[in-house]
Each structure stands twice: as structure tokens, then as C-alpha cells.
Amino acid sequence: MNSEKTEFDELNGEETSYDHVLKYTGVFGGVQVLAMLVAMLRNKLAAMWLSKAGMGFYMIYSNIASFVSSTSNAGIPFSAVKNISELYEDNDAQKIEASIVAVRSLSLWTAFFGALLCVLMAPFISFFSFDGDWGYTLEVAMLAPMIFATAVTNGEISILKGTRKLKCIAAVTTVSALFTLVSVLPFFYFFDLRGVIPALVVNAVVIMIVHLHYSLRIYPWRVSLLSSEVLRKGASMIKLGIPYVAASVINALTALAVPAILFSLGGVEDVGLYKVGYGLMVVYAGIVFVAVESDYFPRLAAVKDNVARMNYAINQQIDICVLFIAPLLIFMMLAMPFIIRILFTVEYLAVAAMATLSAFYMFFRAIMLPIAYTALAKGDTVIYLIMEIAYDAFSLALIAAGYYWGGITGTGVALSVASLLDVVMISVCYSRRYGFRYFHSTVKLSLVQGVLLFAALCLCLQGCASMKYGCGLLVLAASICYSFNILKEKTSIVAALKNKLFNKFGRK
Numbered sequence: 001m002n003s004e005k006t007e008f009d010e011l012n013g014e015e016t017s018y019d020h021v022l023k024y025t026g027v028f029g030g031v032q033v034l035a036m037l038v039a040m041l042r043n044k045l046a047a048m049w050l051s052k053a054g055m056g057f058y059m060i061y062s063n064i065a066s067f068v069s070s071t072s073n074a075g076i077p078f079s080a081v082k083n084i085s086e087l088y089e090d091n092d093a094q095k096i097e098a099s100i101v102a103v104r105s106l107s108l109w110t111a112f113f114g115a116l117l118c119v120l121m122a123p124f125i126s127f128f129s130f131d132g133d134w135g136y137t138l139e140v141a142m143l144a145p146m147i148f149a150t151a152v153t154n155g156e157i158s159i160l161k162g163t164r165k166l167k168c169i170a171a172v173t174t175v176s177a178l179f180t181l182v183s184v185l186p187f188f189y190f191f192d193l194r195g196v197i198p199a200l201v202v203n204a205v206v207i208m209i210v211h212l213h214y215s216l217r218i219y220p221w222r223v224s225l226l227s228s229e230v231l232r233k234g235a236s237m238i239k240l241g242i243p244y245v246a247a248s249v250i251n252a253l254t255a256l257a258v259p260a261i262l263f264s265l266g267g268v269e270d271v272g273l274y275k276v277g278y279g280l281m282v283v284y285a286g287i288v289f290v291a292v293e294s295d296y297f298p299r300l301a302a303v304k305d306n307v308a309r310m311n312y313a314i315n316q317q318i319d320i321c322v323l324f325i326a327p328l329l330i331f332m333m334l335a336m337p338f339i340i341r342i343l344f345t346v347e348y349l350a351v352a353a354m355a356t357l358s359a360f361y362m363f364f365r366a367i368m369l370p371i372a373y374t375a376l377a378k379g380d381t382v383i384y385l386i387m388e389i390a391y392d393a394f395s396l397a398l399i400a401a402g403y404y405w406g407g408i409t410g411t412g413v414a415l416s417v418a419s420l421l422d423v424v425m426i427s428v429c430y431s432r433r434y435g436f437r438y439f440h441s442t443v444k445l446s447l448v449q450g451v452l453l454f455a456a457l458c459l460c461l462q463g464c465a466s467m468k469y470g471c472g473l474l475v476l477a478a479s480i481c482y483s484f485n486i487l488k489e490k491t492s493i494v495a496a497l498k499n500k501l502f503n504k505f506g507r508k
Contacts (some may be wrong), residue, residue, distance in 0.1 A: 067252035072114030075241015084162025107155025243381035277351035357412030
């Protein structure tokens with residue numbers, strides 16, 4: 001790695017350091033931990049009050065809302081971050097302000113369009129999502145305010161990301177999580193299944209209000225819905241975002257198809273179990289990736305035209321993601337039965353094996369995600385679309401096959417296999433198209449942590465508890481020590497913390 005870093009330093013002396021990446025991974029990871037703790041409490045109470053069927057409906061309606069939002073946002077959230085980030089690098093305040101006006105105006109247009117689309121498509125979505133049942137049309141239409149609020153929120157998030165207001169993003173995430181808990185739980189407690197849709201709508205509206213409260217203090221509200229300049233900027237953003245929208249629609253359709261398949265082959269309870277298992281390993285462990293979109297993507301977009309800088313940024317982000325995610329996944333695998341009892345109820349222990357087997361889904365995602373953003377940073381959204389379609393196609397097929405042959409547990413294997421194929425596909429394609437390459441140090445640390453993760457997986461699947469926890473804790477300790485030593489070598493933060501602790505306690 002030293003030779004690789006030296007080569008990069010000769011090309012650019014102002015590269016973003018590992019300290020910066022580690023700092024904001026820690027900042028956003030810490031914020032996300034708080035958000036996750038709030039979500040854990042919400043899910044615990046929801047599991048008690050809604051039952052597995054209620055959790056299944058909660059997942060279905062959430063996926064429906066994501067589908068409609070993805071269909072109607074015209075790619076503005078993606079295009080806005082890229083556009084504003086590039087203007088921010090040029091330090092052109094006037095153009096940044098004009099771009100913000102355009103983003104907010106376009107977000108309002110997409111908000112109205114999305115709400116209308118939700119109402120018009122409600123019968124067809126009901127038929128597709130509930131195994132040919134038209135009876136949920138009204139419930140789907142009631143999600144329209146959620147679609148509207150989500151579009152406005154996405155616009156504000158794009159503005160904050162593009163202008164690198166990272167501390168503000170961290171603050172708004174924290175406050176949103178706390179307000180969400182207070183506003184949503186009463187619906188679950190007092191209305192049971194009838195409270196699912198009101199809870200989702202109120203949640204979206206509360207998050208929108210919080211984002212507006214923070215962003216308007218930085219950039220006062222200005223829109224121009226019928227301005228020719230706004231429409232011109234909007235046309236260029238939409239043109240860039242059309243393939244991204246198509247990819248988002250495919251992703252959302254896949255997200256809708258998974259519970260629909262489980263609902264058809266098994267039932268709504270299996271949909272609820274899948275949601276819990278997926279959330280345990282995929283959503284909660286995803287705290288490591290929060291900084292990727294908020295901090296990494298704008299940085300990558302700024303260096304996209306320099307292959308050396310691009311490769312350094314990608315490998316740097318892979319290093320940090322893998323070093324954080326591997327110990328976390330090993331810990332979660334070992335503690336999975338206890339985590340399920342704490343977060344949910346004993347009837348959800350059936351998903352422990354599924355969640356454990358999906359650990360490699362997150363591990364391979366830690367490698368894939370920083371690479372996948374390259375096409376978006378370069379504005380090559382057609383390639384991004386092709387990659388997403390290919391992944392969604394074989395992942396959906398694998399999940400269906402996994403459930404057919406192995407039930408809910410089989411879906412965990414399917415997720416991990418699909419993620420491995422995604423890494424291979426994207427690595428080969430982006431290597432040929434963009435000149436991407438792995439650094440030797442990145443390959444080495446990924447292999448080491450991958451072997452440790454596989455060892456932990458084998459220990460968790462065998463029946464001897466003393467072997468699982470005795471040897472498993474040793475594997476966890478090895479993973480933590482390896483990550484710590486690599487971070488100590490690559491960053492100055494570890495040394496700085498040691499000095500602070502020594503100065504604070506050493507004098508005493």
C-alpha cells in the first residue's frame with residue numbers, strides 16, 4: 001500500500017486522507033447507531049403489538065412506497081448531488097444557489113406527480129403485491145402523502161450532500177430518528193394493523209419537516225415552478241437521471257417481487273420473518289455504509305476524471321468498509337439468538353440461521369458498493385442500469401430458488417451468493433471500462449477478514465455451543481485486532497486517541 005500511496009501522492013498532494021474517511025465513517029456510523037437503537041426499540045414494540053402478520057404488511061407497504069417514489073422522482077436525488085457537488089468544487093456560489101432553486105422546484109413537481117401516480121396505480125399495485133387481490137387498493141392510495149413528503153425530503157437531502165454539510169446531515173438523521181419513534185408508536189399501540197399506513201405517512205411527514213427545518217436555515221426556501229431556466233436545468237438533470245430512475249424502478253420492483261413471491265409460496269408470516277431476518281443482518285450492519293453516500297460519493301464525483309485518484313478513493317473506501325464490517329458481522333453472528341430475543345420475541349428465532357447465512361451478503365457489499373458508485377460519479381448511468389438489471393434478475397431468481405429449496409433459511413444463502421456474483425460482475429466490467437483496479441493491500445485485508453468471517457460462520461452453524469462461543473470469540477478477537485492494526489498503520493487517529501487518553505489519565 002505504501003508504494004501505491006506514494007504513487008498517488010506524486011499525482012495529487014491533496015488527496016482525502018484515511019483520517020477523513022475514518023472520521024466521517026465514525027461520525028455517520030455513530031449517528032446511525034443511535035438511529036438503529038431507536039429503530040430497534042420501534043421494531044421490538046411493533047413486533048409485540050403487530051405480530052408477524054403486521055410486520056409483513058409493514059414491509060409490503062414500505063416497499064410499495066419505495067417503488068412509487070423511485071418511479072416518480074425522475075432521478076433528481078442522484079442528479080442533484082452530482083450537479084451541486086461539481087459546482088461546490090468550483091466554489092461558484094451563484095450557480096450553487098440557482099441549482100438549489102432548480103432542485104427544490106423539480107422536487108415539488110415530482111412530489112405532486114408521485115402522489116398522483118400512487119393513487120392511479122393503486123389497483124394494479126394491490127393486485128401485484130397481494131397475490132391477485134384488488135381489495136387493498138384504498139390502502140395503497142392512502143400512501144400518496146408519504147410519496148409527496150419523501151420527494152421533498154430527498155430534494156433537501158441532495159442539497160445537503162452536494163454542499164458537503166456533513167455535520168448537518170448527521171444532526172438531521174439523529175433528530176429524525178427520535179421524532180419518528182415518538183410519532184409512529186402510538187399508531188401501532190392503539191390501532192394495531194389499522195395503524196400501519198398512518199404510521200408510515202406520519203413518519204414520512206415528520207422526517208420532511210425535520211429536514212426542512214435544518215436545510216432552510218442554511219439555504220432559505222426559493223422555488224420557481226414555471227421558470228424556463230429551472231425547466232432547462234431540470235431537463236438536463238432528468239436526462240442524466242433517466243437510466244438511474246429505470247434502475248431504481250427495477251430495484252423497487254424486485255423489492256416488491258420478493259415479498260410477493262414469499263406471500264404466494266408461503267404466506268404473510270413468512271414475509272414478516274424475511275423482513276426481520278433481512279433487517280437483522282443487512283439493515284443493522286448497514287451503519288458502516290452510511291458515510292458512503294453522504295461523504296464518499298461527492299468526493300468520488302470530484303476526482304472521476306483522474307484514474308489514479310479514482311482508484312485511490314475507491315480502494316480507500318473499500319478498506320474502511322471491510323475493516324469495520326467484518327468484526328461487526330462476526331459479533332452479530334455470534335450474538336444473533338440474543339439479539340433476536342432482545343429486539344423481537346422468541347417466535348422470531350426461526351430467522352437466526354437465515355440472518356447468519358446472509359452475513360457474506362454484507363461483506364461482499366462492502367467491496368462492491370464503493371466500486372459501483374464509479375458509474376454514477378462519471379454520469380455513465382446506462383452502464384449502472386445494465387449492472388442493476390443483471391443483479392436484480394439473478395438475485396430474484398436465487399431468492400425464489402433459495403426459499404423453494406430451503407425456506408426462509410435458504411434466502412440467506414441466496415442473498416450471499418447474489419452479492420458475490422455482483423462483486424465479480426462489477427469488478428470485471430468497471431476494470432475494462434474505467435480502468436479500475438484493486439490495490440494489493442486491499443485484496444489482502446479483504447481475504448484475511450473474509451477467511452475469519454467464514455470461520456465464524458462455520459462455528460455458528462455447528463451444534464456445539466461451547467465450540468461456537470469459545471472459538472468464535474477468538475475469531476472475533478482476531479478480526480478486531482487485525483482491523484485495529486491496519487487502522488493504526490493507515491491513520492493518525494489511533495495515535496491521537498492514545499495521546500489524549502495518556503494526557504488525561506497518565507497525569508493522574
